[in-house]
Amino acid sequence: MIWNRxxxxxxxxxxxxxxxxxxxxxxxxxxxxSSVPVRTLRAAxxxxxTLFRLDNPWNFFAPTIGGAQLRYSLEDAAGARHTFTxxxxxxxxxPDFIWFRDWHYAIIDNPELYADRAGALLCRxxxxxxxxxxxxxxxxxxSFTPADQLSGKHPMDPEFITVNTVKxxxxxxx
Amino acid sequence: MSGPVTLxxxxxxxxxxxxxxxxxxxxxxxxxxxxxxxxxGAALLLHYAxxxxxxxxxxxxxxxxxxxxxxxxxxxxxxxxxxxxxAPWEWVAFxxxxxxxxxxxxxxxxxxxxxxxxxxxxxxxxxxxxxxxxGVDWIAASLLFILCVAPVGRALSLDRVRAVKVRDLDAxxxxxxxxxAGACTRLMQIQMAVAFxxxxxxxxGADIWWSGDAVWTVFTxxxxxxxxxxxxxxxxYWLVNLATYGTILIEIAFPFLIWQRSTxxxxxxxxxxxxxxxxxxxxxxxxxxxxIMGHMSFVRPEWLTRLGAAWKRAIGEMEMxxxxxxxxxxxxxxxxxxxxxxxxxxxxxxxxxxxxxxxDAQMEEALxxxxxxxxxxxxxxxxxxxxxxxxxxxxxxxxxxxxxxSRLLGHPLYNWIASHRSLLSSMGSRAVAGxxxxxxx
Numbered sequence: 001m002i003w004n005r006x007x008x009x010x011x012x013x014x015x016x017x018x019x020x021x022x023x024x025x026x027x028x029x030x031x032x033x034s035s036v037p038v039r040t041l042r043a044a045x046x047x048x049x050t051l052f053r054l055d056n057p058w059n060f061f062a063p064t065i066g067g068a069q070l071r072y073s074l075e076d077a078a079g080a081r082h083t084f085t086x087x088x089x090x091x092x093x094x095p096d097f098i099w100f101r102d103w104h105y106a107i108i109d110n111p112e113l114y115a116d117r118a119g120a121l122l123c124r125x126x127x128x129x130x131x132x133x134x135x136x137x138x139x140x141x142x143s144f145t146p147a148d149q150l151s152g153k154h155p156m157d158p159e160f161i162t163v164n165t166v167k168x169x170x171x172x173x174x
Numbered sequence: 175m176s177g178p179v180t181l182x183x184x185x186x187x188x189x190x191x192x193x194x195x196x197x198x199x200x201x202x203x204x205x206x207x208x209x210x211x212x213x214x215g216a217a218l219l220l221h222y223a224x225x226x227x228x229x230x231x232x233x234x235x236x237x238x239x240x241x242x243x244x245x246x247x248x249x250x251x252x253x254x255x256x257x258x259x260x261a262p263w264e265w266v267a268f269x270x271x272x273x274x275x276x277x278x279x280x281x282x283x284x285x286x287x288x289x290x291x292x293x294x295x296x297x298x299x300x301x302x303x304x305x306x307x308x309g310v311d312w313i314a315a316s317l318l319f320i321l322c323v324a325p326v327g328r329a330l331s332l333d334r335v336r337a338v339k340v341r342d343l344d345a346x347x348x349x350x351x352x353x354x355a356g357a358c359t360r361l362m363q364i365q366m367a368v369a370f371x372x373x374x375x376x377x378x379g380a381d382i383w384w385s386g387d388a389v390w391t392v393f394t395x396x397x398x399x400x401x402x403x404x405x406x407x408x409x410x411y412w413l414v415n416l417a418t419y420g421t422i423l424i425e426i427a428f429p430f431l432i433w434q435r436s437t438x439x440x441x442x443x444x445x446x447x448x449x450x451x452x453x454x455x456x457x458x459x460x461x462x463x464x465x466i467m468g469h470m471s472f473v474r475p476e477w478l479t480r481l482g483a484a485w486k487r488a489i490g491e492m493e494m495x496x497x498x499x500x501x502x503x504x505x506x507x508x509x510x511x512x513x514x515x516x517x518x519x520x521x522x523x524x525x526x527x528x529x530x531x532x533x534d535a536q537m538e539e540a541l542x543x544x545x546x547x548x549x550x551x552x553x554x555x556x557x558x559x560x561x562x563x564x565x566x567x568x569x570x571x572x573x574x575x576x577x578x579x580s581r582l583l584g585h586p587l588y589n590w591i592a593s594h595r596s597l598l599s600s601m602g603s604r605a606v607a608g609x610x611x612x613x614x615x
Contacts, residue, residue, distance in 0.1 A: 012199075018323070019198055019357050026316075026365055030372040050251035052319050053297045056312035058369045059376035065388060067395030087396065092457045095224050099306055101397055103238050106305040113243050114305075121231070121238070144394040146408035155394045 025049055030058045067141030069156065070104035070166070072122060077130040108138045111167040119169025136166035202356035203349060203475045208282070208330040210362065211289075211321055213467035214314065215280030218292065221460050222273060222299070229269055230262070232303055239303040255294065256302040268295070281513075282334065285327025293318045310461035316365050317468050324358030325350075329515075330566070336512040343507055343521045362471035367429035369468075370445070374425035383422060386415035398456050417451075424448055432472060442472055482516045489518060489563045490546030494556065495532055498523030501599040503541065510557075513566035540592050554581070554588040 025045045031038050042049075049055040074082045086104065090097045107114045119134040140162040144155040153160075231237040233256055245257065259265055272295035275288040296315050300307045328334065328350035338345045377383040382391055390411070393404050407414050424444045431437040446466055453462035494511075497503045511519060522529055524537040532542045532550050543556035551559050558574045558581075561567040574580050591598065 015354060015357060016194065016198070019361060022361055023364055026361075026368045030368070047251045050249060051253065052293075053300055053311075053315040054319065056316065056369075057376070058309075058312065058372035060309050060373050061388065061392065062373070062376035062383065063380035065382060065391045065395065067391075067397075069396045093459070095221055095460060096228060097397075097457065098308070099225075099228065099232060102306050102308065106238075113240075114238070117238065117240055141395060146390070146411055149394075149404050149408040155399060156396060 021048075025054060029055050067155065068105065068108055069139040069141075070108055071137045071139060073135045073137065074122070074126055074129060074131045075133045075135070077132055082126075082129060107136055108166055111136065115167040116169055119167075119171070123169075123171035131171045133168050133170050135168040138164045138166050140164065198357045198360055199353035200356040201351045201353055202359055203351040204324070204326055204328050204355045204359075205330070205475050205478050206359055206471050206473050207321065207324050207326050207355065207362065208328075209470040209473065209478075210317060210467045211282070211285070211326045212280055212330065213470065214317055214321070214464060215276050215278075215292070217460060217463050217467065218296065218314065219273060219276035219280060222269070222276065222295075226269065226273075229265055232306060233299060234262070234265060237303075239305060244302065244304065252301050254298040254301040256298055268298075271295075282327050282331030284333060285331060289318070289322050289326065293322050308461075310458075310464050313365075313369060313461075313468060314464050316369075317362060317464070320358055320362045320365065324362075325352060325355050328355075332512050335515070336508055339508045339511050343504070343511060343523075346517050359471050362468060363432070366465075366468045366471065367432060370425045371429040374422055374428075377422050377425065383418060386418045389417040389421070390414040392456070400455070403455060421448065438472060438474075442469060445469055485565070486516050486518055491520060492518060492546070492560065492563070493520045493522055493529075493544040494560075495522045495524050495529050495537060495542045495544065497537065497541070497595070498525045500595045502595050503599075510567075514564050515566045516564070518564055519560065540588070553592060554584040557588075558584070 024041065025048055028038060028041050028045055029049050031042075033039050033042065046055075069085070069087060071083060071085045074084065076082065086100060087097075090100055103114075103118070107118050115136055118136070122134050123131050139156070141155055142160045142162060144153075144160050148155075148160070225232060233239075235241050241257070244252075244254075255268060256265070259268070271291065275291040275295070278284055278288040279292050293315070296311070296318055300311050300315060329347065331347075335347050338347050377388070380388070382388045390407060392398055393400060393407060424441075428441055428445060432441045446469065449462040449465050452458040494507070496507050507521065511521070524532070524534060528534060529537070529542070529544065531544050531548065536542065536550075536552070540553035541556055542553075543551045543559060545551065545559070561570040561574050574584065
């Protein structure tokens, strides 16, 4: 009887400790690290947040909203160039639209990490064209106003785009 | 002097303790959490099933994300089952297992352990290729974790309802409620409120949101570009300002006003409207659906009860008449009725309780469904009628309502099963008897 009462109290205590801990974790995870108390709490919570994938910033569409498109040009053995815009082949209603877009952003943002692997995959994909190299190009969108829209222009028209070469990847010899 | 002080401290402590209990540990049913479980299970199943053709590109060692790049993070708490795989079949086997567990989570089959596999899978996919993760993966992992610690699977659950129906086809799963279910519902609510609060704060720190132009910029970028929407927004730019400030207003109001009884319905309607806009105008279907499922934690159980009762009234009572002398028929009924969470279908065994509407001779041919207006539908048509009207069976609608094809194949298939039910019953009995003998040994 006494054991049952203590067991109930212990259960209540454990449940209370868990909800307090988890709530603290949820609140601290996205908090800015600018203050000492937040940094201290974060240090204690970090393993828990990381292990259970709870360390999220919740900063949807903020602070910036940027537009970019990745294209690549393939140089074949005869020296001809073939240009591809991968997003044009994707279906907006299929999740692969977002996966490929994320991959493209990763290549644009960190070409030293991802461009070589991406180039190798694309060399294989276009093997029939006998590719020599793949050059990734970043089309960065600029400001596009309502007046531009009403005058029939498109945000991807050349006047709104800055073109930067990301990286050229050599294809392995066949 | 010490007496009154002790008394005051004790009273204060007791009051705090009562408040803590009221906030966290009110006896609650699991139904809001079960809705989230069903929705999140379905969303994950569809999302990752669509990823199957890209499995090795997205998460394989020869895919987009080299393993050594991920392992460079060097944090021992970042773990993924994919870090330990070597042979391609291991990816395929785990992916298959994960999809099965998502389906099981959705229908509530062995929920107590499949939910953990789904969580491990979600975390593993995220950590193996962090470049693919965005808002929906953050919220999916956070909600899954809460579902894992919550006592889900006690209601709207296939195996629970089935266990009850095996004993008595007309039996209903007894209602379940607990203080821990209340605490987990509260955790999910806080998770949604925190997400909205920080989302609003991050927007308030950005000039583009202050200036009221954010929604315009969103629709001009390549991935969300839509000529018709942009034409409308360009002609009526006040819509852009309204949508931008409206988004911030809803996000900042949500964490503060969602708790009050009087404002909760409006805030819930507002956030669901917001997410429907994200889905329809920006193609963020998966994200929007999972967020809406998270908001289900704010749905009061009594609203669900009223909604269920209203649906039941609108559809009317249905009676399924079956052959109780046929073991296969009874087992099929148990499976079928396990999805009837609202208890819309009454049953009648014509062997012991003949129907005044359908004759025994007709019943020898097929199962019948008697509708509220007295009509009786036989066999395939009975099932076809039911799947559209019982929410738990909606997943079967695509099978029963393919124009022409469903009826073309469904009728002969049903008739074959009905005419061979004795054979099927004896096969089932032999299997059950065999299993029992094995258990006895």
